[in-house]
Amino acid sequence: MSQNITLEELWKAYDFNPNEAQRRAILHSDGPLYLPAGPGSGKTRVLLWRTLNLIVFHGVKPEEIFLSTFTEKAARQLREGIASLLGDVQTRTGRAFDLGRMYVGTVHSLCQKLIRDRRFYPPDRVVNLPALLDELNQHFFIQNNWTDLLTASGFTGTIQEQQQSVNQVLGDTTVSQYKAISNATKFFNRCSEENLKPALVLQSRDNLDANLRAMLQMYHAYLQLLNTKKVIDFSSLQGRALQILQESAAASRAFRHVIIDEYQDTNPIQERIFFELAKHHQNICVVGDDDQAMYRFRGATVENFVTFPETVQREWHRDTMKVPLDTNYRSHHHIVQLYNTYMGDTAFWSDQTGRSWRVGKQINPHNPHEALHRSVAVTTHGDAASVGRELAATANRLIATGKVNDPNEIAVLFPSLKNDRTKEIRRAFEEAGLKVYAPRAGRFLEVEEARDMLGVLMHLIGKPEASSELLRGDFAEYMKWCDEVYDRGAELIRQDPQLTQYMQKRQTLIHQRVLDRAKLLQSLAANGISTDDIYNPDNALGVAIKQALVNSGASSDAMRTLSGTRFDRQMRARVEQGRALLVIQLVARATTFDFGLLDVFYQLLGFRHFKKMLDEAQSGGDEGPICNLAMVSQYLSRFLESQQTALLSARDLTPGADSALTSIGRRFWMRYVYVLYRNSESEYEDEEMMFPRGRIPFLTVHQSKGLEFPVVMLANPNKQNKLQHMEVIMRLLVDRLREPEDKSPKFDSQRLFYVALSRAKHLCVIGCYQGRGLQMHGSIKTLLSRAPGLLNEVMQLDLTTMPKPGKPDAPLPKRYSYTADYIRYQTCPRQYMLFHKYEFAPSRTPYQMFGSLVHRSIDEIHNRLIAMRQIGE
Amino acid sequence: MSDHQSPADTLTIGDVLQYFEDTYEALQAESGYGLGPDALDDARRQVTLYWHKLREKVANRVTETEVPLTLMNQITPNEVKYSIHGVVDVVEEHDQITLYDIKSHNVDYIHEERERYAPQLEVYAHIWSTLRGKTVQRTCIIATDPPAKVKQIQNIAQMTTEQLKVFSEWNPVVEIDFQQNRMQETIAHFGEIIDLIESRQFAPPTVARLQQMWQDRGVQMICTKCDARFSCDAYRSFATSQQGGNTARLMEIYFDAGIDQSEREDLLERASENRDDAF
Numbered sequence A: 001m002s003q004n005i006t007l008e009e010l011w012k013a014y015d016f017n018p019n020e021a022q023r024r025a026i027l028h029s030d031g032p033l034y035l036p037a038g039p040g041s042g043k044t045r046v047l048l049w050r051t052l053n054l055i056v057f058h059g060v061k062p063e064e065i066f067l068s069t070f071t072e073k074a075a076r077q078l079r080e081g082i083a084s085l086l087g088d089v090q091t092r093t094g095r096a097f098d099l100g101r102m103y104v105g106t107v108h109s110l111c112q113k114l115i116r117d118r119r120f121y122p123p124d125r126v127v128n129l130p131a132l133l134d135e136l137n138q139h140f141f142i143q144n145n146w147t148d149l150l151t152a153s154g155f156t157g158t159i160q161e162q163q164q165s166v167n168q169v170l171g172d173t174t175v176s177q178y179k180a181i182s183n184a185t186k187f188f189n190r191c192s193e194e195n196l197k198p199a200l201v202l203q204s205r206d207n208l209d210a211n212l213r214a215m216l217q218m219y220h221a222y223l224q225l226l227n228t229k230k231v232i233d234f235s236s237l238q239g240r241a242l243q244i245l246q247e248s249a250a251a252s253r254a255f256r257h258v259i260i261d262e263y264q265d266t267n268p269i270q271e272r273i274f275f276e277l278a279k280h281h282q283n284i285c286v287v288g289d290d291d292q293a294m295y296r297f298r299g300a301t302v303e304n305f306v307t308f309p310e311t312v313q314r315e316w317h318r319d320t321m322k323v324p325l326d327t328n329y330r331s332h333h334h335i336v337q338l339y340n341t342y343m344g345d346t347a348f349w350s351d352q353t354g355r356s357w358r359v360g361k362q363i364n365p366h367n368p369h370e371a372l373h374r375s376v377a378v379t380t381h382g383d384a385a386s387v388g389r390e391l392a393a394t395a396n397r398l399i400a401t402g403k404v405n406d407p408n409e410i411a412v413l414f415p416s417l418k419n420d421r422t423k424e425i426r427r428a429f430e431e432a433g434l435k436v437y438a439p440r441a442g443r444f445l446e447v448e449e450a451r452d453m454l455g456v457l458m459h460l461i462g463k464p465e466a467s468s469e470l471l472r473g474d475f476a477e478y479m480k481w482c483d484e485v486y487d488r489g490a491e492l493i494r495q496d497p498q499l500t501q502y503m504q505k506r507q508t509l510i511h512q513r514v515l516d517r518a519k520l521l522q523s524l525a526a527n528g529i530s531t532d533d534i535y536n537p538d539n540a541l542g543v544a545i546k547q548a549l550v551n552s553g554a555s556s557d558a559m560r561t562l563s564g565t566r567f568d569r570q571m572r573a574r575v576e577q578g579r580a581l582l583v584i585q586l587v588a589r590a591t592t593f594d595f596g597l598l599d600v601f602y603q604l605l606g607f608r609h610f611k612k613m614l615d616e617a618q619s620g621g622d623e624g625p626i627c628n629l630a631m632v633s634q635y636l637s638r639f640l641e642s643q644q645t646a647l648l649s650a651r652d653l654t655p656g657a658d659s660a661l662t663s664i665g666r667r668f669w670m671r672y673v674y675v676l677y678r679n680s681e682s683e684y685e686d687e688e689m690m691f692p693r694g695r696i697p698f699l700t701v702h703q704s705k706g707l708e709f710p711v712v713m714l715a716n717p718n719k720q721n722k723l724q725h726m727e728v729i730m731r732l733l734v735d736r737l738r739e740p741e742d743k744s745p746k747f748d749s750q751r752l753f754y755v756a757l758s759r760a761k762h763l764c765v766i767g768c769y770q771g772r773g774l775q776m777h778g779s780i781k782t783l784l785s786r787a788p789g790l791l792n793e794v795m796q797l798d799l800t801t802m803p804k805p806g807k808p809d810a811p812l813p814k815r816y817s818y819t820a821d822y823i824r825y826q827t828c829p830r831q832y833m834l835f836h837k838y839e840f841a842p843s844r845t846p847y848q849m850f851g852s853l854v855h856r857s858i859d860e861i862h863n864r865l866i867a868m869r870q871i872g873e
Numbered sequence B: 001m002s003d004h005q006s007p008a009d010t011l012t013i014g015d016v017l018q019y020f021e022d023t024y025e026a027l028q029a030e031s032g033y034g035l036g037p038d039a040l041d042d043a044r045r046q047v048t049l050y051w052h053k054l055r056e057k058v059a060n061r062v063t064e065t066e067v068p069l070t071l072m073n074q075i076t077p078n079e080v081k082y083s084i085h086g087v088v089d090v091v092e093e094h095d096q097i098t099l100y101d102i103k104s105h106n107v108d109y110i111h112e113e114r115e116r117y118a119p120q121l122e123v124y125a126h127i128w129s130t131l132r133g134k135t136v137q138r139t140c141i142i143a144t145d146p147p148a149k150v151k152q153i154q155n156i157a158q159m160t161t162e163q164l165k166v167f168s169e170w171n172p173v174v175e176i177d178f179q180q181n182r183m184q185e186t187i188a189h190f191g192e193i194i195d196l197i198e199s200r201q202f203a204p205p206t207v208a209r210l211q212q213m214w215q216d217r218g219v220q221m222i223c224t225k226c227d228a229r230f231s232c233d234a235y236r237s238f239a240t241s242q243q244g245g246n247t248a249r250l251m252e253i254y255f256d257a258g259i260d261q262s263e264r265e266d267l268l269e270r271a272s273e274n275r276d277d278a279f
């Protein structure tokens, strides 16, 4: 215990005056704690101070705390917040704390940390981690093994028929291969998250239909494949972590405190992980709000949260301390009243057995006597255009009267950004002279910089031609994109004489090498040499091969790579090692260029159109374009990862028999870019968002999670109440306590709109619809009829009493590395900007890789020696 | 996860080689990049030589490895709040604390440039003592790139007398004197650099500076392998000035791949492998 300072003194220094519930939550330090936390109830502060209390006043070491958050951003905020509070304690008391080994992060990042934590392995075991596949790489992994997986599944019929069956299982009627692969991916991930053991399910449930059995068999094969190829995806990563926890006695003792934020959005396997982690000390604290659960479509089970005390009782036979955080510091009290009314129907939340599926809490406004400005409004009932006009007019009034600091403080929220109603509302805003910012409303490949860059590249590697087969639904839209991008590329090349010259020169070089290749192949054939012959410089065939190549008439550039003493040495070494090259490989070697796709990308950046984007960023200007270019480089780099070498060869660039599309072009456009194009259809991302000044953000409700805005407009309160196909399937495959099938989707819609309403601080506006096909969600209609006293017509709204906007929060302290930032910046600021700040993907192995390899290997030696000494003692 | 077991209580050179291969495999998977056979041999040699040379002197004594260091609550002249991070290896024996920083550079180079590295170790020592409340006595850099003569030793197990002499004379540990009083200066400068980063000042070095570096042969390292050189005003002026200011050279820059002979060989070697069309 520190002698020199108390928690109360620290609170005072930080101007923090916790309410009774917050105080109890912060001071609690023993046993399971259950914190249902309403919107704007200051739960982040509670987590921060609670962690501090444990470290400073209860002697818990930072590395004994496991703190999981929903996003990396939240983790960073917590970590930095704790670091700075501890820094302050250190200054005041001289006691130092080392946060370096604390577990703070998303569940996924903590699982990654767990599976490489040496403490949890026997010391004589080499910890050799599988490589992590991200979402896109997982798709390609499955695509590359697709026929094997189909075979393992036992589906019958042609490939098309099998794909159709895969799609059918998930309620999709197409035969599309892309869809089948992404449906299978979703199914696999969901199975992993449900902690489903395919072999067991297949054995124990013989009443399953054949298609579902086949899917399970496929999942089984998929897991084996991950194992043999030493890779792992994000979902099965969690299973791996759980397995380590179950096998290691050290792991369940390592964490004296397990703290989980946003518990309502965790999934079944995560629940297992948390209980396993806390098994020994039983200090588990879960924070969350079932009313704000929105991630069922991604496998989250709000049931984890609602039934938490029951689970604790079942697992550990003990009670849980429940402390609801129900004081709202965010919204005007009318808004609070609005959402209390919205959620208040107890009968609705109960099932037939009388069990309530809502934790249930009445939110109390922090300041119930705040000035009585009108904080809830509705538009006139009408169609999207008229609702849009009223919302836009209101936004303009708010801006003109200075009720917001910037248009970016008005959030317009939608259940989905991709529908016609959203488009109409956007049009209304733009017609009213307002600028809109809608992140992820479209695909990355529609972004200008991506189109420009890929458009120019298309002129080098060829353009996919629309054959009738490609004009089927799956491809048609994409082919149109390709056409447009190609034309754009032509325009850019035409506009810049330097670029025209560059392209001509590149094409001449390519053409020459393609010709060389043809000559080499011809000469070999003429001499009766097969391309599959093995080249050994020391036998007669080898001499003949060499002869045929030398006399082929290919350019000296090509021949250079097949001569010299080094070449002979290498070829002999290969023969000795049993890795001798085939003739076709010799040809490839002779006709390999000294550039690859990424080199061309970086060269193109030198031309006017692209260069000015870099120049702008380099002197502190607009960063939008450079961020997008960096992303293009990363996508190109990923493509190259699958290509064995970073360099292009004549074979890659030989045009097809009937079109200009080269073989690299076919792989690039028809497989890779196509999947990118389709994959980026997803609307839900947790990535960090920026709200550019001067623009009104149009967001999905999911994107608004955890945020607050002075003004919120719920522009389209409509959503279908339908149980997703995946839910239906999981209910068949896994037994667990779940919300009733008929009500669950209704609960989910209601939670979604609750999140939207509760983002608002000073003003909340609801768009009202009327007319054919212009539905509103039933729950919203009910709300409007139940709370007539709160509602004001937005066009008549008196804004004069609305409070002035406050100041935006100060940004967090940033982490800078001595070597990666300080030293690298001084070497070259521009190189630092591109490859470190914006993370452009380098064309070749970055020079740091060599150092990392040496360094990490030596660290590994040290680690093992330390571990051995520890057993020795 | 491989279940590679090592006998008894010590590591063998076989273990060391195994760690090296495992690390390489993991790095390759993480980054998507690979090293050519020559570079890989080089790295492997550095690790095994480290083992042979410093097993007793350092490796066996390291008490903590990869220690994350954080200096919290820093503030720049422009009032940006930040923290400084670093990683070190630590040997703690009889209250004598030594920090080691491993760099895959040549010993002679580190000796020449020790002044450049001193501030880093000073800051690390400062952070370590602040966090642990113990003073650091020594700071060292381990330069793992051996001199040419050591590289030529083919078989460490059977060295000739001559080779034995070379090997025992080689000292990869460079002690760096540190002066705590200079540390404040470094941190202040750190803050100024952060301000430049935060205000997004990213202009490349001047042409004059690049020419200077060229004379020091440093530019070899930073520009010729820099992907951003085609779009870099500084490099473009520098490269054309090398050609007497000939602007036609600008177009040539694009066709100069910047790949040297050995890298080219590496890439060709890899290109020669069978490619299965992954996509």
Ligand code: SF4
Residues within 6 Å of the ligand: A828, A829, A830, A831, B204, B205, B222, B223, B226, B227, B228, B229, B230, B232, B234, B235
């Ligand atoms: S070429 Fe690269 S390293 Fe050289 S000055 Fe320009 S950006 Fe910096």
